[in-house]
Structures are given as structure tokens and as C-alpha cells.
Amino acid sequence: MKTIIIEDEKLAADRLNRLIMKVSPDVTVVAILRSVEEAVNYLQSHTPDLILLDIHLSDGSSFEIFDQIHVTSPIIFTTAYHEYALKAFKVNSIDYLLKPIDEVALSAALDKLRQLKTESNASPMGEIEALISMMKKQEISYRQRFLVAFGNKIKTIKTAEVAYIFAADRAVFLVDREGCRYVLDETLDHLQEAVDPNGFFRVNRAFLVGIDAIEQMHSYSRSRIKIELNPPCPKECIVSTERTPDFKGWLSR
Template sequence: MKVLIIEDEELSAERLENLLRAIDTDIHVLAIIPSVFETISYFQNPTNIQPDLIFLDIHLEDDNGFRIVESLNLMIPIIFTTAFDDYMLKAFKTHSIDYLLKPINPLELQASLLKFRKLREPAKEKKEAPAAGHATEKYKDRFLVSAGPRIFTFKTSEIAYFTIEQRATFLRLFDGRHFAVEYSLEKLTQLLDPASFFRINRTLLISIHAIRDIHTISAGRLKVELDPPASQEVFVSPERITEFKSWLGR
């Protein structure tokens, strides 16, 4: 595996390189580059070897690391490395594999590399195309709700999240209104497109478009800010964090 490390802190770069070699001796670090300018020059030089994977620090000596992705329209998988969690959501909206906070934990690094390898592996079995006349899998795209004597219908794209409150399930729209629905969260996870909705904890099933920001509170703790805001602070269940990150980067 050919890897490019983009990092302006020499000690951090050396530590990452040593961790990579300890995890897999087949990993070859092509170069360690400290700046946005030098990185862009590297990719614009046709004689340079293209990496399979990039480790990209967000705060570089001359600019923000996202400038590289934007300037080159990079489609090479990226694992972001940073001492801050301010850019987690933006990172997962790029072609990223993972987002690692410094100092990098060797086990988290190993898990990120495993995720990269799984994504690179060609599918062992191709799904058969549906036979003529057979419908493809379709997720629920509309919900019927009632409020007093009135009945409303809403597109799924209008829904920010579903939540359990006082043992009942409610949907909350992006405009802030909320209505009771006759479904459990378990049933809703089967009815909704998993590319768009994810159950982050016992009481919340959210749309990816409702995420305003994500913060790492401590090891194994992710706080999510939603729009519209939830009635209380929202955290991803620890056992769902890895799957949640994969969902963000899908």
C-alpha cells in the first residue's frame, strides 16, 4: 500500500510513519509533505507516484488541508488527522475514510486501515440484477400523520429526525413541527433508506441532513448538534460510533 502523509509537525509525522510500519510492513510512505503548496505541486508533477491512501492533517503551515481537496478535486481516500474535532462533519463530506484525533491511538489507526482495505476489496459476489417485471427495493418516501381532526402527509425528505418521547414516537420536520407516528424506531429503521437515516442511540433516528455539527467530548463520546435542535443534548451510543462514522463517510 502506497501512503502519502501530509503533516507539518515533524514529530507527529514520524510517529504516524512508525505506527504504520508497525501495523503493516507492506505500507510504503511515499513522502511526508508539510504544506498545501507542496502537496499541490506533488500531485501536479506527473512523475510522482500516486498514493493509494492519504493521511491529511487539517491545520498545515500555510493553509487549511481542505484546500488541497478543493484545489485538486481529489478522489483518493483520505484519513484526516488533527488535534481538533471542529471539522469532523466537513471531513466526512469529502472522500474520507476516517477522522483521527491526535495523539493518534494505534488501535484506532489499525481500525481505520482495516476500513480502508474493506472498501478497496472488490465485491466477492455481484448482486444479481432484478428480473424483468420485479420491483427493486423501495423505501418509504411519505408519512401520513394526524393532529386532531386534520390529516397531513409529509415527504421523508422533510423529516429531520424521529424521536421517542414519553413512550411515543414522534417525527420532527426541518421546519420545527412535530407529530406522533404509529411506528417504533425499530420498524422505522426497516422502512427508511439507510443511506439517509441512522439510529444514533436508543431514542433518536436522524437524517444525515439534520446534522449541524459533531464534537468529540472524550474517548468514545461523540456529541451531535441537530437542526432543528433536539430537546436535550444528543450523543451517539458508544457501540454505534464506528458504524456512525462509516455511515457519515458512505
């Protein structure tokens, strides 16, 4: 099964590729594309057996692809959409992978696609145009606030007040714009999917940085970027080599 991955984050695409090789050796990833433009150019002359498609790409929404070309390949979306939207995928026989993607979900999605093809001897994409039209009218529901412990009290912090989130000493900390630090009972992987990617960027395994918290940036060794945060952080914040190209693209959106 010749498959393409359309995903603008290199780490996510590489991880998905490794998962595919692990759970389904009969699936071959023949291309990894990172933008609407790349996807349109590729699909004009190629018809893969399967497309694994991220909803948000570096140059816009993946739904823009379908405005420009007619796609007949089955699609499994990778998404952070909330539950009511995910149910629509199920109803229309189009599967999804909720980030962060795991082996079990990926294997089940591929098995479902094989079963659909076997039963109908056709692509399970007959209603994709209607689904895409519906999804364009929906908006992703990003996290609006955080619930944190404050001494022996509990308080909420609006996402707009969050400067950055980082992991240290086996804990995850939220730092607000005033420099106050709170412990969160969530992983950075989960938080990365919960916040608006236009406002926050995962610069490395330990930091999820808000764009307004970036005070200064400096060139660093091995093509990395060192970030000075405001409020300051005791932990050094350096954009990893792998994430630097995506980080630069994010800054220039």
C-alpha cells in the first residue's frame, strides 16, 4: 500500500513513518509532504493508496488542498479536533488519528481501511466532499484556561496569560506573564495539542513557548537557536536542531 504523509512538523512525520513501518510492513511511505502547496503539486500527478493528512500545515489548512484538486485516495486525518467533530469522521467511514498518535490507534485505522476496501471493493471516500465542507465550518476548540493549584487553593489561568510551559525534575510547570510558576498534571505532548499552534511552539522536548514570551533569540551551536524568555526561566531554552526550520517558519507566519 503506497502511502504519503502530509505533515508540517518533521518530528511528527518521522515518528508516524516509524510507527507505520512497525505496525504494518505492507504499507510503504513514498513521500512526506509539509505544506498545502507541496501536497497539491504531488497529488496532481500521483494517486497514492492512502493519505495520512494533518489538518494544520505550514501554509494553511489541509482542507485547502481539496479546493484546488480532486482527491480520490482514502484519507486518514491526524487531528486535534474535539469529540463532536471526530464523530463525523466515524459516521462518514473516514478514520482519524488523535495526536499524539499511538501504535494501537494507527494499527486499528489501517485495519479499518483494509476492511472497508475489502467489503466495498472501492475507496471509502464517497462522502469526503460533504465531510470537508462540514469541517471547514467547524473551529478547533483550543484550551481557553488552565486549572492549577495555588497553595491550598485552586485557581484558573487564561491561556492568554500563559508565557510558556516547561518540563523539569519530572514535573511540568506553567509560567504566567507575571512570572508565577504552577505545576500541571499533564504531559507536554498533550498540552502541545491542546493550545493554539499559532500562539505556542514546542521548541524541544522540554519547552512549549508562547510567542509573546520570546524576548531575544541568538544563534547557537549546530544551527540551533537560543531563546531568552520573558519572564526569565532558570532552565536554558534552546530550539533543537530538528525543530529549528519549523520554528523559523512558525515565527514568519
